[in-house]
Amino acid sequence: VIEVEGVSREYLVGSERVQALREVSFQVAAGQFVAIVGPSGSGKSTLLGILGCMDRPSRGRYRLAGQEVCLLDRDRLAGLRNRQIGFVFQSFHLLPQHTALENVQLPLVYAGTPARERRERALDLLARFGLEQWAAHRPSQLSGGQRQRVAIARALVARPSLLLADEPTGNLDRRTGGELLDLIASLNASGLTALVVTHDPEIAGRAQRILSIRDGELREGEI
């Protein structure tokens, strides 16, 4: 369902070029649970950003379900992003002036879900993450790990077919992280395709497949 061909991404900083990704090629079948590992600065977030259409490669192609989705017109791309792809950012990117409950509902607002249903689904998901008592808190009134879980709940509320998660347990204790991993694994068992960038060996151990990135280059398996 994911086809990446010869993707490179170069950044310009002043007069310097940074090669963040070099000729990355791989495929992911629908329903796979893939862990993406590699040293800090190796290009993992850059790759995930391209897969989520937040960013464009400097070269190469990316297809999702056979289509170069990032080249769709604005409206179709927005629909895709909100309904089919759930994205968890490494730094969460929650809306600071909105409560946890409002933040989690956001994809359903875009999907046109009726107010009562989207509120119920958001509350239900917050409860699954042990966050129901913090539903009325804004991000500045939450702990780091609580913000992280709100970001994950937001990514899952529209029941996407693809989850792209960037280091989703970085701020979680082992037990809370383990519960999250169980949830991802069970959603994967019911058909969710999941690509999880992680430094956590427990997540890497549970994935069906590991991709390693080092210095912008991707290899199959652990390096």
Add this chain to the structure above:
Amino acid sequence: VIEVEGVSREYLVGSERVQALREVSFQVAAGQFVAIVGPSGSGKSTLLGILGCMDRPSRGRYRLAGQEVCLLDRDRLAGLRNRQIGFVFQSFHLLPQHTALENVQLPLVYAGTPARERRERALDLLARFGLEQWAAHRPSQLSGGQRQRVAIARALVARPSLLLADEPTGNLDRRTGGELLDLIASLNASGLTALVVTHDPEIAGRAQRILSIRDGELREGEI
């Protein structure tokens, strides 16, 4: 060197009270390496914020080297914060319009260190973290783990006597995290007092002492 007596911290959210810390009391001797562990939302960042004078308790007292330092006048408190206490935030709080090199120099700017010396010391520390080639990058041009290391370098550049670090390896791969741990351990061996909030069992394992927080309550040892 650290004395915490009956510290409580209550937040108000609308009409609700959140007891983030409840009657926390403990002492830390100079030169100790302490890990602070506990579930997400248990009160660790709140405690660290009080120890760094970013925040005030609702009740209780905190003394550093026998003095209630957070009650000092503004100038003395600023001096203390920049020279004696190195603080690493869970969400880094780097200045977005400044380069990594400028961010790391900031405590030395406040300390009045001459420009050439502070630049050298900052570059030296960035190099120790493997970040010298990113010195001219601004935070938005850095990976999550690179930002985290810049935040740690900034906390250490003024050679403080106390390090307060909030989950400093959350965005780092095991090897980079291990190198950071080695650095903290070696600074500790030369006299640095270090309190590190962490979810990382490797850091907890290397610390001389572990404090656990659960639901705002502190206990000695692992729970």
